[in-house]
Amino acid sequence: MTKMLEIRMARCVLYLTESELQRLLSREPDLWKLAIGRGKGIARAKQTRERVTRKVETERRPD
Numbered sequence: 001m002t003k004m005l006e007i008r009m010a011r012c013v014l015y016l017t018e019s020e021l022q023r024l025l026s027r028e029p030d031l032w033k034l035a036i037g038r039g040k041g042i043a044r045a046k047q048t049r050e051r052v053t054r055k056v057e058t059e060r061r062p063d
Contacts, residue, residue, distance in 0.1 A: 005021060007014040016024075025032045 002017050004015045004017060007016065025035065
């Protein structure tokens with residue numbers, strides 16, 4: 001079975017395959033660029049939060 005992507009919206013849930021999503025986004029190159037940039041920003045923020053959490057936990061540990 002093909003892996004489906006779940007997209008939750010206000011009043012519905014969409015299920016698309018990766019190729020279907022790529023086809024939709026290929027019609028709007030600016031939207032594709034925006035989505036990629038947003039994804040990179042979210043990934044960086046998540047990585048930074050995890051890094052800070054690990055640092056705080058390390059500093060709290062008694063020697």
